[in-house]
Amino acid sequence: MVKLEEAVIARFVQEGHKFEVLVDPDLAMDVKKGKAVNANDLLAIDTVFKDSGKGEDQSEALILKVFGTVDAGEVAKKIILKGNVQLTTEQRREMREKRWKEIIQIITANAVNPQTNTPHPAQRIEMALNELNLHVDEFKSAEEQVEDFLKELRKKLPISFEKMQVAVKIPAIYAGKTGSEMHNFEIKKEEWLNDGSLIMLIEIPAGMKNDLFNRANKATHGEAEIRILDQKERVD
Numbered sequence: 231m232v233k234l235e236e237a238v239i240a241r242f243v244q245e246g247h248k249f250e251v252l253v254d255p256d257l258a259m260d261v262k263k264g265k266a267v268n269a270n271d272l273l274a275i276d277t278v279f280k281d282s283g284k285g286e287d288q289s290e291a292l293i294l295k296v297f298g299t300v301d302a303g304e305v306a307k308k309i310i311l312k313g314n315v316q317l318t319t320e321q322r323r324e325m326r327e328k329r330w331k332e333i334i335q336i337i338t339a340n341a342v343n344p345q346t347n348t349p350h351p352a353q354r355i356e357m358a359l360n361e362l363n364l365h366v367d368e369f370k371s372a373e374e375q376v377e378d379f380l381k382e383l384r385k386k387l388p389i390s391f392e393k394m395q396v397a398v399k400i401p402a403i404y405a406g407k408t409g410s411e412m413h414n415f416e417i418k419k420e421e422w423l424n425d426g427s428l429i430m431l432i433e434i435p436a437g438m439k440n441d442l443f444n445r446a447n448k449a450t451h452g453e454a455e456i457r458i459l460d461q462k463e464r465v466d
Contacts, residue, residue, distance in 0.1 A: 232257070237274035238321055239282055240306065242313030244296055249288055250279040251306040255317060255325060259369055261310045269303020276302045278309075317368075325368035332372035333379055334359070337391075340435035341380075344390040349437040358386040392436045398446050399455040402426030408449040415442060431459075 232254035240258055242249045252274040257267050278300075280288040290300050297305045317325070338352040362382050367375060383389055395418065400408045405428040409420070412430055415438075419431040434442055439458075446454040 231270055232272070232274045234274045238318075239316040240310045240313060241316060242309040247288075247292060247296070248280055249293065249296065249305070249309055249313075250282040251277070251302065251309055252279075252282055253306055253310065253315070255315065255321060258310050258315045259371075261307050262315075267307070269301075269306065273302060273306055278302055278305050322368055326366045329366045329368055329370075329372050329375070333366070333376055336372055336376050337380065337383070337389075339437050340393075341389050341391050342436040342439075343388050345388050347436075349440065350387060350389065354387070355383070358383055362386060390436065393433055394436050394439065395459045396432050396434060396439070396442060397457045397459055398430045398432060398442075400428045400430070400446070400450055401453050402428075404450040404453065408446065408454070411445055411449050414445075 232252075234252065236254070237252040238255045238258070240251050240253050253272050254274070257272045260267050261272070278288045278293050280286045293300050293305060297308050299305060334352055334356050337355050338349065341355075342349050359379065359382075362385070364379060364382055380389065380391060398412065400412075402425055405422075405426060409428050409430065412432060416433045417430055418433050421429045423429065432442065443456060446456055
């Protein structure tokens with residue numbers, strides 16, 4: 231459930247009657263896009279208001295007449311779809327900053343410099359994006375905007391947005407604990423050998439290579455065998 235101070239007003243007006251709910255701004259955008267959203271996460275308070283600023287509840291009879299239900303979660307979704315979501319200037323700014331950070335995180339985690347095959351530091355990516363003076367749309371998810379940002383970023387930096395597959399062999403003594411740790415990544419295949427050791431084929435964004443290596447080596451005290459697979463060896 232979103233905190234009251236972080237919620238925004240979603241409002242629908244019919245025949246002069248106002249219906250307002252206090253909702254999570256990000257989840258409200260998901261509702262508008264047709265995504266499945268849990269009502270408990272969406273609402274700050276399980277109430278449909280006539281005037282949320284004054285704390286005046288709307289009558290259940292009127293809610294039922296207009297929406298066909300008095301369930302606050304269902305009503306909230308209909309209000310969002312039929313009406314509009316009110317954002318203050320400060321809320322818009324905060325959402326833009328959040329999207330900005332999410333976009334940088336996605337690019338940092340997934341992109342590499344193809345000249346060196348190493349990740350670009352987040353600071354370098356942010357500096358380049360600032361120089362490009364790109365506009366962040368607070369109403370679109372970070373994932374929806376990454377490709378446009380990458381197109382512009384390639385004007386400033388050599389950058390490749392790729393995935394790689396890595397084979398990791400974990401000695402038997404560490405296999406149980408380390409195997410669980412590796413499930414933080416996308417496992418394409420795993421095989422237990424007769425000696426109790428574990429081989430895992432893992433697919434990761436290229437920019438997460440160092441993270442994978444560090445985790446595997448730390449968990450096995452440097453005894454993990456790690457090999458990046460070439461294109462012919464990849465498992466689909």
